[in-house]
Amino acid sequence: MSGSRNRYGRRSSYQHRQHQTQSHFQHSHSQENRESAKLSRIHSLLSRISDENERRLSHVHQINSLLSDPCSSWEKMQIFDAVTRIQGNSSVFETVFEDIRATVNFKTTVAKCLALIAFNLNNEISSYFHWLFERLQITSTNSIEREKERKIWLLFSLKEVLSRNVSGTSQNVSTSGPFQQFIPGLLQDLEGLLDSMDRSDCFPGILEVLEKIAEKYPQEFGERFQDVIDLLVGWYIDTSVSDSLQSLIAETFKKLRPFWSQYLNFAYELMSHFLADMEVFTGVTVSQEGPQIDKKTAEEETIQSNIKALLSCFHAVADAVATILPQVSSDEFNETTINESTHPYDRLRAWIIKFILVIGEMYMDAEWFEKGASCIKSL
Template structure:
């Protein structure tokens, strides 16, 4: 493991210098493999290393997306080894912080997938950020002009959090109130429109129905 961090640093330097998408993807794949080995050897430092690099590229969503993908690859066996148990609270907060500022769907998706994976392994920690994560996803879900992919993905993600909806019923009711309020605001946007009002309202009611 002594050579792991120097190897990661070299790979990251190459990752930043290369512009070809395929090369970057391969470099990130190698980073994820090293991280996987480190975690399976009981070395949690990889998590801190990856989040330090995420901070270094915080203005580049494509690079963040690839690095989060590497981290997600590294935790494939976390449900058995629980190497990150002493660090999971900090990790979940870091992921939430990144998700709060995301504006591009591919990055939102890979972060949410990672959070879903960790929520199944460490449900007690995820409960602390559940309402924040769901609130963010609902924001994506009710965007006026989301793509079909975003609608489908966010609906599925919200469904995957079903155990937490049930566990935290008071928070669920609060989120539902917010959702209805957003729905009302959304509907009012179309009251003064002369065209496509019916189609837009049908679209929104379809969104609501998809959550049940």
């Protein structure tokens, strides 16, 4: 992800922020005292979150209460710096996320508190995005499970920020406008994360964030739609990916139907590539003249897992666009003659059905028949 660190143009000069606040302090000495008292209180509560397990949920609620009071821009940034400051290997909130003993309710409350602190930054939200992706890129050597928990809850906080951004404030330029300009960079960082990850631990969280961006910022998401789908497809057809993760990606495909309708040619190209790859791997080619079988390539006794993954991904894309494409009758499916005037989608339908049946007869594989039947139903 070269170059992504500075995409948001984060102000890293602490002295610059100090200088900005000096005139503010001179303007109101009493407000300086009030702000100092609030910051001191938040620092105290943050330390207690780490030390007092029995009352730490109450301490987070108290921080939320303090955040509901009016804050200056300087104060908001100081609060953000306090909760994201790295002590040892993690910030105070990340320590909570990594705690295997902490309850889901407590982690949810802390993640929402982090989201509120980030949301309150307004024009300085770039600091949060910069910090978040920096932390998501860090790989822990201590515990895979703790690292997974930390990244899951960091992504949850990001989803919360995006949810807050528009909810109830869509008419307010000061909150929605500044956030909107960061969405293209945010999407590029998410793509970079998808491209660089070597494990799928936090994949569900990334999908939820992508879905939220698609919902709240359709124009910006639409511009990156094909790039996002390419990355999701790459994960889907990875044979090490679990069935449950494939199902989650397939569900995301369906949730993105408004975008598929704008990129039907892209969907057709994807499915055509899936079929072409399956033909290469199996040595079976379908055409108007009938199937052609390369016996040397097709001598495997069982169907390779990557072929099943490709069929499953074909099905996922087909299912996502099924309600968008013109429907054909079962009689048309059964026609043996596909001519040049046939719509490309109809030819693809006919060929994938032929391919599924030919491979099924060759290997008599129960899982293939099940996947094939599901695919045909979606067509």
